[in-house]
Amino acid sequence: MILITEFMDEAWVDWLRARAEVTYEPDLPDRPDDLAALAPQASALIVRNRTQVKGALLQAGFTCVGRLGVGLDNIDMDGCAARGIEVYPAIGANTLSVAEYVVTTGAVLLRGAYMMRPEMEAGDWPRGPAGQGREIAGKVLGLLGYGEIARKTGALGRALGMEVVAADPYARDFDGARQAEAAEVMAEADLLSLHVPLTDETRNLIDADALARMKPGAILVNAARGGVVDEGAVCDALRAGHLGGAALDTFAVEPLGADHPFAGVPNLILTPHIGGVTAEANTRVSEMTARRVAAHLGLE
Known part of the structure; x- marks a missing residue:
C-alpha cells in the first residue's frame, strides 16, 4: 500500500491507484494516531513538509519516502539511511x-x-x-x-x-x-x-x-x-x-x-508555505514523485 499523507495532484494519485493500493488522506499530519496506525500497512509514504518522518514512524516498515517538494528537515535522513529507506525529493520540479x-x-x-x-x-x-x-x-x-x-x-x-x-x-x-x-x-x-x-x-x-x-x-x-x-x-x-x-x-x-x-x-x-506550490508546479512535483515511488516499488 502507498500511503499519501498530504495533498497531491489528483491525476497522479489516480495514476498510482491504477498500479497499487493507495490510501490518500491529505489531513493525516493533523491526525498523528491515525498516521501511526496506517504507516505499518504501507510499503511507501508520500509526504510534503508537515508529516514528520522521524522517531517511531521509522519503525513502520515502509521502504521509501516520496517528498512532494525539496526540503528535507521533516525527514530523519540518517534514520532512513540506517534502515535502508530511500528518500526521493522532487528536485527541480518547483x-x-x-x-x-x-x-x-x-x-x-x-x-x-x-x-x-x-x-x-x-x-x-x-x-x-x-x-x-x-x-x-x-x-x-x-x-x-x-x-x-x-x-x-x-x-x-x-x-x-x-x-x-x-x-x-x-x-x-x-x-x-x-x-x-x-x-x-x-x-x-x-x-x-x-x-x-x-x-x-x-x-x-x-x-x-x-x-x-x-x-x-x-x-x-x-x-x-x-x-x-x-x-x-x-x-x-x-x-x-x-x-x-x-x-x-x-x-x-x-x-x-x-x-x-x-x-x-x-x-x-x-503566505502559507506555498512558494513552491502552483497548479503547474503541483503537477510536476506529483508526477516526479509518483514515478519515482512507482519505480522503487517495481510498479512501472
Missing part, C-alpha cells in the same frame, strides 16, 4: 514556482502601492505616498545560497534589470551572479532572498544584527525554511521602518496558531 514567488513579491513590496487597499476602501486617495514606490530595475538582488532555485531567481531578476550578488560556501560556481561574502550580500541587497536549508549553521541566520546591517528600506523574502529567520526581529525592523518590507512563506511553527508576532505589522506579506 524551481520556477519559488523563483517567481521571490521576484514578484519583491516587486510588490518595492512598489508599495499594492498595499494601500485599506486606505482606498476608507475613501482616501493616497496617490502621493503610492507614487513613491520603487522600480525593480537597477536594484541589487542578494541571494544567500546559490543552488538551483537561487540561480533561477537570479535569472528572473536579471531579466528585469537587476544586478545579482550571491553568497554560498558550497556553490560550484557563480555563473550569472557576482560572488560575495554573506555579510556583503546583506549590506548591498535592495531585495534579499534566502535559499538555504535549515541547519544548526543557518538557524536564525537573519537575526536583529543581520537586519541592522541591511540597507534602510531593503526588502526581505524568505521562501526557504522558517527557522532561518528570527520572526520577532523582522517584525521589529518593519515597525521601526528600517526594513522596507518582507514576505515570509515559511515559519518556525506551521500553522502559525494564535501565538505569533505578525498582527498589525506594516509592509508584510504572509
Whole structure:
C-alpha cells in the first residue's frame, strides 16, 4: 500500500491507484494516531513538509519516502539511511514556482502601492505616498545560497534589470551572479532572498544584527525554511521602518496558531508555505514523485 499523507495532484494519485493500493488522506499530519496506525500497512509514504518522518514512524516498515517538494528537515535522513529507506525529493520540479514567488513579491513590496487597499476602501486617495514606490530595475538582488532555485531567481531578476550578488560556501560556481561574502550580500541587497536549508549553521541566520546591517528600506523574502529567520526581529525592523518590507512563506511553527508576532505589522506579506506550490508546479512535483515511488516499488 502507498500511503499519501498530504495533498497531491489528483491525476497522479489516480495514476498510482491504477498500479497499487493507495490510501490518500491529505489531513493525516493533523491526525498523528491515525498516521501511526496506517504507516505499518504501507510499503511507501508520500509526504510534503508537515508529516514528520522521524522517531517511531521509522519503525513502520515502509521502504521509501516520496517528498512532494525539496526540503528535507521533516525527514530523519540518517534514520532512513540506517534502515535502508530511500528518500526521493522532487528536485527541480518547483524551481520556477519559488523563483517567481521571490521576484514578484519583491516587486510588490518595492512598489508599495499594492498595499494601500485599506486606505482606498476608507475613501482616501493616497496617490502621493503610492507614487513613491520603487522600480525593480537597477536594484541589487542578494541571494544567500546559490543552488538551483537561487540561480533561477537570479535569472528572473536579471531579466528585469537587476544586478545579482550571491553568497554560498558550497556553490560550484557563480555563473550569472557576482560572488560575495554573506555579510556583503546583506549590506548591498535592495531585495534579499534566502535559499538555504535549515541547519544548526543557518538557524536564525537573519537575526536583529543581520537586519541592522541591511540597507534602510531593503526588502526581505524568505521562501526557504522558517527557522532561518528570527520572526520577532523582522517584525521589529518593519515597525521601526528600517526594513522596507518582507514576505515570509515559511515559519518556525506551521500553522502559525494564535501565538505569533505578525498582527498589525506594516509592509508584510504572509503566505502559507506555498512558494513552491502552483497548479503547474503541483503537477510536476506529483508526477516526479509518483514515478519515482512507482519505480522503487517495481510498479512501472
